[in-house]
Structure formats: C-alpha cells, structure tokens
Amino acid sequence: MKRVITTLALAAAAVFAASVASAQTLNTVKSRGMLNCGANGSLGGFGLPDAQGNWTGLDVDFCRALASAIFGDPTKVKFVALTAKDRFTALQSGDVDVLARNTTWTSSRDTSLGLNFTGVNYYDGQGFLVRKALKVNSALELSDAAVCVQQGTTTELNLSDYFRANKMKLKTVTFATADEAIKAYDSGRCDAFTTDASGLYAERLRLAKSDDHIVLPEIISKEPLGPSVRHGDDQWFDIVKWVHFAMIISEELGVTQANVDEALKSTTNPDVKRLLGTEGNYGEQLGLTKDWGYRIIKHVGNYGEIFEKNVGQGSPLKIQRGLNALWTKGGLQYAPPIR
Amino acid sequence: MWRWGSGMSISQHSGPPKVSLIYDPKVRSIAYQVILCAIIIFLAYSAVRNAIDNLARAHIASGFGFWNQTAGFDISQTLISYTAQGGTYGRAFWIGLLNTLLVAAIGIVLATIVGFLVGIARLSKNFLLARLSAGYVEMIRNVPLLLQLLFWYNAVLKALPDLRDSWSLPGSIYLNNRGFFAPYPIFSSGTELVVAAFVVGVIGALAFGIWARKRQEQTGQQSPVALVSLGLIVGLPIIAFFAAGMPATLEFPEKGRFNIRGGLEILPELVALVIGLTLYTGAFIAEVVRAGIMAVSKGQTEAAGALGLRTGPTLKLVVIPQAMRVIIPPLTNQYLNLTKNSSLAVFVGYPDLVQIFTGTVLNQTGQAVEVVTITMAVYLTISLLTSMTMNWYNSRIALVER
C-alpha cells in the first residue's frame, strides 16, 4: 500500500506542478489535435453513431464545423456519447470541450451549472407521443395518465408544471436513459411518452409499429436547444458562438458547400468576402485562421444544408423548418453580422 | 540483513548498545507512518484544492443550499406526502431513502425465507428436490443481477395484462401492467387507541416470553409462547379497533380513463426489483445456510434421532440453533449486499435513493460532489449500523467456552 501511495503521490505532484500554467481551451484543443465533443449517442437526427462508430446528426455536424474552423479537418473530433444524466458533469469536468447534445438553454444551467450557451441551433418544444388506440386528441385529455420520461431533463420538470397548471393528475415513470423510457412505453407501462418534439419523431421511428402512435399537437414548453461551453473562457465561448453564426450567415448569403469555391474566387459581395476571409482579419480576431468561415462551409456546409440533411427532408424524420427557418423566411434563426 | 526494511516491531530490539537511530525499528516505524500520513494529507489537500479551483473556474454552485429548494419533479412512489410544487430536494432525498429501505426490508424478509427453504432443500434426502435446489442456486449465482432485474422487469410487464383487461377480484382488487391495486384503510381519530393497544401487546408478549423462559428453566415445562404472543400482538389491537368504533374507512381503487387511482398501489417496478433481489440473494443465503447446517456435527442429528425426535423438530431444536452461529456473520453480509444491490433500482425505473438523488437531483442541481457524498454517507451509515447490531447479536449467541 505504501508503494502505491508513493507512486500516486509522485504522479499527483507532477500533475499538480504542471497544472499551474492554466490551459486555455483553444490551446488545449490545438495541442491535443482533437476536439472533444459531447453528443447524444442515441437520438436520430441529432447524434447517433452506427454500429461502425460513424456519427451523424445536427449536433454532430456542428462539432464537425467547429473542428473544421480550428483544424481545417472535420474528422478531428472525438465524439463522447453522453446521457442526459452525465452531460453537464462531463462538460464541467473538462471531459468534453463543447457540449452539443440537444440541450435546453435555461437560466439555472446558464448560472449555477456553470454553462455558457453559445446560441440556439434548434428551436424545439416538448410534446407527447401516445397510442392511436387511446383516441386522445389533445394533451389536455391526459389527466391521470402514466407518462414515461427520461431523468435529468427539463422535460421532467415541464411535465410536472404542465399537469399542475392544467389541474390534471399525473403519474410519472422515470428512467435513466431515453432507451429505457421508450422501451417501457412500447411495452405498455405508460400511456404517453414525452420529450422534445424533434425527439418524438425520431423515437417514434424506433417503435415496433410506429404507425400505431401519434404525436399530440400541443407543445407545452420552449426548448431552445444549443451548444454550450464552460464558464471562464471567453475566447472559446466566442469561437463556438461564431461558428454557429457563420453557418447561418452563409445560408443567408446563399453560400453552400457546392458553390463555396466558386464564391471564394469570384464574389464581389463584401459580406461573402468577410465570411470567407478574403477581406479583413475576422478569423484571426477569434484566434483562428483567416479562412475559418470558408473551412466550415467547405467541409460541413451551411445551416440549411445540415438541417435538411439530418432532420429535414433529406432524412427519415422529415421535420419542417418552422421556427428554425431563417429570420428572412419567417423563422427565428438570425445571426449578427461579421464585421 | 537483520530487520532490513522492517515495518513491524514484532520482537523487542535487543541489539548491541550503540546502534544508529536509523536502525531502530521504533524510529523507523514512526518515520514510515509520518511519511504515509504526510502523503495522504498532501493528496487530500491537492484533491480538495483542485476541486475548489475547478468548481470556482466553472462557476458551479456549491454547498447544501439546494436542500430547501423546490424540486419541481414528480416521483412515482412516495411513502410520505410529496408534491412537485411544495416538495424540496431534501424531501425528495427522504422519499428516496424510504423507498430504498422499503425494498430492502421486503427483500430481506423474502430472501431469508427463500434462502432457508432452498438451503435445507438442497440437503434433503429427496434426490429430485436436492438437484432442483442445486440447479437453482448455480443458475442464479452465475448470472449478473442486473441481467436478472432487466429480465424480470420485462417479464413482469409482458406477463401482465393491459389496464382494460385487468385481472380483477371482487372487492376492487386489480392487477395489470400498471401495478397491483387493492383497497387501503384510511384511519381517522380514535386510531391512537389501536396503536396504544399494539404497543401494550408487544410489551405483554415480551414479558410473557421472559416469564415462560424462566418457568421452563425452573420447572422444565413449556408454554405456548408463539400463540400467546400472536394473540397479544394481533388480538389486542383488533379488540381496541372495534372498541374505538372502527375509526377507519377503506379507500377503494377506482378505474379512471387511463389508470387506477386511490387505495393501495404496488408498482410493477417494485415487484420486479423485489423478485430479482429476492431470488438472487436467496441463492446466496441458501449456500450460507447449507454451509451452516453442514458445520453442525452429524453426531448431533444422530443423537437427536436416538432421543426419538423426528426430522422437523431435530432441525428446529437441534441443528438450526447451532448452525445459526455459523450462519449469522455471512448472513449479515448478504443482507448488506441486498441493501446495496437495491441501488440497481435505477435500471428498472424504481425511485430509490440512487435514482432520485444521484439521478434527478444531481442533474437538476449539478452539485455532483455534495450529492454523491451524501449518498455514499447514507449507505455507509446503513452498513455500519447493521454490522454493529449484528456484531452485538453475534457476541450474544457465540459459544461461551468454559
């Protein structure tokens, strides 16, 4: 035991001495040569690895865009599958550099959990999935229903609030993961399953007979989902924030993965020039390279493209843009200008 | 070479008078301990400092202020009153703890019964029964508990009918995949008398037991202790209940559109957890019991047979009391294991301490250090209390060697 402790102590002392030089996240990521991205490991459309470990999803592509902006290489991301339960501790403990796991932006998460949300990459709201056989047309008819819910989410709290506000009785059955919750719902333990509406469409596809289930029309909460970083590193916060904005701006300007090389050569639009880095040194101001915007679009695409590919018409989920359309098209996605 | 590197001062040092201080085992021993303590303190200090640094840099709240904040989530099984509106995180903690204790208590009672039956059956002369028991023990002990729990939860859910096709008995008793429902008494004023009668009954039964033992020691005559105790403990409260004018009404479960409300409700999660824990721990207890019985010398059984005792009384009066000395310590361990294993509740959605507290509360507050520390402290307290009680009991029944 003594020997072990001695070795441990030596290791600890070495570690201790080294840690005094405080590492900024960007430098850590650069020296590691890899971005650690906390993602959902089981939600189709947002973050899901296949059996070979290839990840797909809206949040996954966001991390790829971030890696492209830093390294010029979208593959330099290590995805860490996180459950709703362990996602915040993973970010707090430095396990991941950025958390892009369909996480709702709330005030307490912004403050006491020590997170900084960098923007909203999906405007969502909580809904209910029920069996058609129940003949329920509205969530307001669900009084007395048993609802399966995943632990450690805002949905767990919204659910209680909604039922209480409408003077309905509720029986929750709480599970550690979404997998267990949806399985329990499928086996008849609950009358309804609740999560963010986008998630409901994804989970419905996983049910044995997906046509026997419907999503109720009510959206009972605001769920602005977005990437987040730790408190205390403003430079990193800015980078993550502006990667998101750059993707929106490029959709706004009509720059896509297909035409970005063309645009780089021939554009005369000063907005596009600033985005792609042929004018000004906005990338360097962020601590990145001049062509950071170009890299993002070249390797990953603009916001509209990744939306359609992962959750929109190009995916099995077929979700409409809705609130997630650009502000110019009646949606909420809006980015401050690069200048 | 002599005592080179010795950490123990096993024998008294009696070397030549002029020995350098370094070779004095006492000095060495103290030096080692000082170094060890210094290392531990340094490690602990740097761990705490790192934690404070890390928490402060990330601006994570710390302290126990969250205890009185509104929880805002619902819990499916609450033994004490709780609402998402008024309930605090502290309240949620107590509910989780009570749920853990509930499942542990039920599990311990049932696992003891299963364990003793199977353990004795395994030693039975009946070939078929002995083989079957052995098969059960080997089967259960060699498969992980988590797998068994998942299996039972799915099996229980699958085997039970939907709400609409509930199995029901007259008197509003229902069984379906939402749980087991039965009428439940609600007590009104006047119940105090019943409680008082119960207390009197227990005291009376204890007194009678002591008196009966004295009488047996003096005269050799036995008294019907079990019957009298049962009468006192159960009978007195019943009489008091009627004397007080039946101060209770039954609450009947009612079928709603989706669910059954009211009355006694037992969740399928609880059932699955209890079945899993009982069968698993029961197999281990069976082995403990078997080893205990086999430790009793065969001559004891034969002597009992020579005195004309039949198998049942031989077991009850001769073998088991002696086997208990061997059985108690490992049995305690099994009880503790069961209690600790009840933390697997989180996998079947039963709201125990770990599920509510290290699950939901940790996530809503983000205060990992505080929450995990409290949870560990709770289990540690349970463990230490149980070991202390059992040590005391063990020292009481231990063989007094003259």
Next chain:
Amino acid sequence: MSIATQDDLNVPDARYVRVAPVEALPPPVAARGVVGWVRANLFSSPANIFLTLLTAALIIWIVPPVIEFVFTHAVWSGSDREACLPTADRPEVGACWAFVRDRFSYFIYGSYPIPERWRVNIFFAMLAVGIVWMLRLEAPRRDLGALYFFVIVPIVSYILLTGWEAIGLRRVDTSLWGGVLVTIVVSWVGIVFSLPIGILLALGRRSTMPAVKLLSVIFIEFVRGVPLITVLFMASVMLPLFVPDAYSPDKLLRALIGIAMFASAYMAEVVRAGLQAMPKGQYEGAMAVGLGYWQMMYLIILPQALKITIPNIVNTYIGLFKDTTLVVIVGIFDFLHTVEVSRIDPKWAAPTTSATGYVFAAIFYFIFCFSMSRYAKSVEARLGKADRR
C-alpha cells in the same frame, strides 16, 4: 477371530468350523437397483412422495417451455425482423437466434473499427494463454506466468488495443470499444490491480503501525460499505474534479479506477482471511532465521496464505465479472449494454427479440462464471486432499 485349526490341536476333527463367512443374501428387490434407489431417494415417506411430486410438477412446468423456446420453436436464420414475426402457420415463435447472429460481431467488438479487429483477437488469445498458465497449478514456470500475466500482457495489450502510430498501429479511441471486449478488459483490469493492491491493504490492516492500520481499515470499510454504483459515480463524476483540468482521465479509465478500487477492498478481506489462517509459528520461524518483514511475507507467508485463498480469490473474481455489467451507468458499452441497445433496434423489433438477447447474455455470463466456480471447487478439493495427508 482366532479359530484354531486342526493341525494346532492335533486332534481328530469332530467339529465343523466355518472359516469363511456365509455370502450375504442380496438385499430385497425393493431396495436394490433402480427400484431401490427410487424408493430410498424419492418415495421413502408420504412427505417425501409429496415433495417429489411437487418438484416433478415444477420441472415439467418450467423445462419443456424453455426447451421449446430455445430450440424447437427458435428461428435460426434470417436477415431482419420479418424472420422472427409470428405468422399464421407458425403462431408460436421461440428465440430469435437470427438476431444474435446478425449482431454477433457487435456483441463481441462493439464499434471497434472492422479492419482493426484482429488486434482484439490477439488480445483475447494472449489473455487465454495467460489464464491457462496461471490457473493450472502444475503448469511449468508459473512465476514466469505471473510476470507474463500481470506485467507483459497489460503493457502489450494496452499498446495493441489503443494503438501506437509509431509502429503503424492506428489509434482506436476507447469510446469505440464495446461488447465482450469491454467486459473482459474491465474485469481483467480489476483482477490485475485488485490482487496486488488487495495484498498490500491486507498487510496494512494487519500491520502493527497504527496509522497504516487505520488508513487501510478506513479504505476497506468505506469501499465495502457502499454500492458499486456509487463508487462508479464517484469515479466518473467526482474524480475529474479532483485532478487538474488538463489531466482529466478518459471515461473508460475512470470506470476502471472505480472497479479496481472496489475489487481491491474486497480482495483485501479475502487475503486477510488467508493471512489469519497462517499459524503463528510460520511468522516466528521466518523471523528466527533472520528474514526481514518483506522477505518473510514474500518467501514464507504469502505463498502459503495465497494458496489456501485461491478458491476465495476466484469467487471474488466471479463477483467482479458479474459486477462489470454496472459500468453501463457511466455510459460504457459493455457486453450487456450492447445487447440492451440491440434489442430495441427497430430492425429486429419482434416479440421475442428481448428475451432472446437476455437468454444469450445469460448463457454467456453463466459459462464464464460457472467454469470459474468449478475451478475454485476443484482447487478447494485438491487443497483439502493435501491437508488430509
């Protein structure tokens, strides 16, 4: 029996003395052969008859449906759920083994990159060699075996599994590991670390130095007093807070630390029991010939104490092996978790998919644990024989 013969007495024989015993009559038919065995073991008394009938009923109730499920009604091949759905001419569908076949490599390797899976196979082979070497008590050079098992295999397999670019092995991140690979890695790391640390803790607990003793007791009792889940929680949630930001260990490593801590505490108690069983004369003898503390322990006490604790050590490993299933709580894809994930895959959604997955997992764990417990029993019997000599 000392019967005088004729020669001794030298008298004409007038008596008949039987020198060989009469051959015993065979037992009555009812107490002989199959009938006798059945009577003695199954139907010796009314209570026994009742028990036999009850047990037989129980067996008939359980066994045929299980055989039907696992064999006769099972589906052995197919490419998706269609194969395992009940149809009009086959209303009863048993186990869906096609599902297990389809997912088999996922169960073994998790998401480990397919072109690199030969590395995992080599790891399994190396481990198997080490285990056989260590477990066979009469195998040659078991000291070299221990070196191989506790030092060489860990280092080589670490390089092999995680990769080392310098010698051309691609890096494979631990987040891609899964299935049986993770189950084996976790339990084996528990084994490799728990034995030495457990021995040190056990020695510490029996030390005469109060500080060492106190610290050992605190560690052992603390870890043994809490559920493994909370130890894993602590390792995964609190540990990263206790070390500086930049040195935060990898997710799998944290679980491994938790498991190693947990197993060490249990191992310490097992070893302590072995140390206590050593007669005091062994200690005194060792000291009398002038051995120091570590020499005494290494040369005299531990070899004997560990030998008698082998059965208990193996039993602790069985517990450890089963407990590896709990790492799923910190998000690691062990074997059971890959089964859990696969069974909810809509591609294989059929009525018996879940049960099939569980049966398969149960068989896997049973084979491993049961053979370990048989081994422990055989060693116990062997040692018992040696003692009786």
